[in-house]
Amino acid sequence: MSGNLKNRYLLVLKSLSKVEIKNQLGFGRIAKGAFYLYISTLITSVLGYVFWFIVSKLTSPNIVGLASTAVTIATIAHAFTMLGIPTGIQRFLGKAYAKNDTNILKSYFTTGFTILTLTSGFFACILIFLSGWLANFTGLPVTLLIVAGLLTFTSSIYPIFYALFISTLQTKLIMYVNLSASISRLTVGILLILAGLGALGIMLGYLTLSIISLAAYLILTLKFIGPPKPNFNLKRGVELFKAGSVNWLPAIISILGLQLGVLVVYGFHGAFQAGLYFIAYAIAGIVLAIPSSLFGVMFPVLSGMEDGREKASWKATKLTLTIVVPIALALTVYSKNILSFFGPNYIDAWLPLTILLIAVAPFAMVQGVNILAYASGLYSLVLILGVSISLPRTLLYIVLTPLFGGVGAAEAFLAGTITGLVCMVYIGKKIGAILDGYSLALIFLPPSIIGVILYLVDVWWIVGVPLILAVSLFIYTRLKIMDKKDVEEVARSFLSEKMFKVGVEKFSWIIRILYGE
Template sequence: MPDSLSDEETQSSLNVITHGASLFFIGRILAKGFRFVLNLILTRGLGASLYGIYAYATTLTSLAVVLARLGAGKSLLRFLPAYADDSPYRNYLVGLAYLTALLGSVLIGAALYLAAPAISGATLNNPLLVDVLRILSLALPFSTLIKLTNEIFRGLKKLEYQVLLADILHPLTQIGVVMIALLLGYSLLGVVASLALGSILVCLVAVTLLYARTSLRPHVSGGQRNEGAKEFFSYSIPLTLKDVGSVMYSRVDILMVGFFLAESTVGIYQVAFLLSGLLALPLNAFNQLFPPVASQLYTNGEIRELQSVYETVTRWTLTLAIPLALVAAVYSSELLLIFGPEFSGGAVVLTLFAVGQITNCAVGPSGYFLMMTDHQQLTMINQWLLGGLNIVLNYILITELGVIGAALATASVLSFINIIRVIEVWYTEGLTPYSKAYWKPTTAGILTAVFMSGLHQLFDGYVLLIIGAPVGGLLFFCIVFVLGLEKDDREFFNRIISE
């Protein structure tokens, strides 16, 4: 009876996570498609050099958004599920998060505005970068509040609203305003100004939707202020430092490429990075509702179920990521050619990113597992140590190998941090996401890679991509099916079919 109950609870948790993953996956597929269109419009409309300036500026402002939130979004992911029965306290925490994000974004936006000339002089040394940074700094508070509102919907397990805002409305607005700017004859500055205007509009919609579709009424008054603020910031501040470290190891590469190389190289590197982000779709999908589910299971002491969910989600993540990684690695030149002939030179960069991302997916939600089991200080240390390592490796390898050295450094650090996370989860909680079942997707991946590589002898260019990608994906899943589904997989799919 206990085993049966445990299996039932595990399937229930997997249903919650997979429902969120399905919503996220559909939304993110749309978002990635919209983002693909947006960057295709930008690369074709601006060219590699101007696009490189845009990419460099948006990377800098993404770091500013991380700093401005002070980890407020991650705190809400932890505490909104934990205090599901205490509405006044949840309202206070959300109000504190909004106040923190607003004040932080205004201060950091002002600093970025004033520092823009110095940043340009130290990196690309282009006056256009100064103007772009200043425009984006004015829109920083709105961008920050959009991100925070999305995290609130995620913490409430209302992913349909997060998908609507983050994956549909925001990118569609960006495409619309950019196309209008380009059709009116504007170049880089007009495009960036239109994107800033789009962020203001989306922010207003996001906050309105929060009030209309949830019972949350944020405030920062009441008798729980001292206790709530202490709990909130003791969790959020380490995660802020963790997020800064995360940007250091994941995006310091493009900052250093801009420091050592030309803006056109920044543009090529950014396109390869964006394409490699498609590989993380399965992981990001399952990560949407894994944190609140893991938080509840851990708080309730249901460790056995937590282990089962952790193992199954990690295996599913890797299985879905492998065919995407094969397309990015085997057909890298063909993918980059879509953005223009000058971008195809980033094929090796894209291949290295694909290796790093498949390692990222192979460890599943281990980073969130550490955060949801109250090891946020450990995740902060991880990110800062590895962020520092990434800076050192990028400096050494960029000076020796150029843009390929930057990709090699970042892919290596991404792989290393994920190995460390799995070891830390095992050491702190005694849990591991792995089982013998992993030989099946691994074997299918090796056989599919051989087949897809062989198609180079028959086709090339866009024809190779159009034929090889879908056929390779179908072959992969056919092999996995022939090798046999696991018990958890069969039970889950049987339940989905019966419903």
């Protein structure tokens, strides 16, 4: 491992361990890591959009529904396989890397790698073995289910590598892996669809993405910490299972509920409605990825901190909300325009999309408190918070989806987020999390008011979307919700000192407009 990389990570931890978080470079590097992580997610999502957009033009909603249902089955099997380890291990990898202890880092990593290799192989074999029975039960072709089994195996191993590179702030590498894998999915999937394979071509495209990701991570890990030799340390394994289980159980419930949304829509309302809901959730997922990215990077960093976790967590939450609230409002107001790009048939998904977008901001707030409790080792509270979200959501999926289709599935998703928000307030007070109601009001009100006005006036979306974002930014900066020092800190982390000074000179007028200075 590079000594410079270790020193940079140590600098991040030392700066954030101060209660006042005075070292501006530290938060800037975290923001930079989160940026690359989000870009990597965005690459996957956007190229996934392109993939599904082309698929929607080349095939019918029925084919989309078949493929999305098969992907859903693989996703459910994947959730059982993971045991929560890729999330839980980040707490230990972050601590080990902060202490510059390569041996402990390797021990945790190889233990996690061994466990996931065994569990993924086990669940993949079960899925393939039961493919005939599942085909009769779901109406899906056996070939799709066999590919789903292979997808379960490959997609359940590489997340452990993903966790390693997040914990060591090497998120740029994740971005490169996602780019190459997503391009491979797009290329292989479209070619196979053109060859007449239909839903099978879509599934093989997904399998290609998973295989390329696994191969790329293996190569990068060889250069980073050496070969991930199979090794099981019982003590480390127990620690990983303990840390992972509090995330795994809620994740299982949540994934079951979320993916049951697609399956139940497919079963009760047909492939067309399943395809509509799948597209709506894919769009909302782009916005949901923003808080997931920032808090994903913050979690291992917070785990290695001595103190100051509360202020660091609130700072990340506030930054996240200033980004996602205006974006979610803009997409909500112009949801029909966004969906029209997929074709006239997909405009009917505007209501599920709108409901899902409403859940974005509460989701971000819940995640801020969740990583604070997780990083502090308060596993029981993490479990309670996770179950408070996933259990109501899953139960409502079962009740609402047969009745209302995609709209019911979206309502269940939102309801689970709201119950989690209520639980988050209780847990936040219990662990001393910072929840500034005044700041939250200033974040939510401006874009909401602007969005309502533009909707009532029926402003063209090409004008309306930038207007919501620009006016929100202006208000946030003028009210000091988005601190000037934080903006400078993030800019310095991306630019050389020379480029930063040149940028300040050339764009000083923008700074004066935003901050009135």
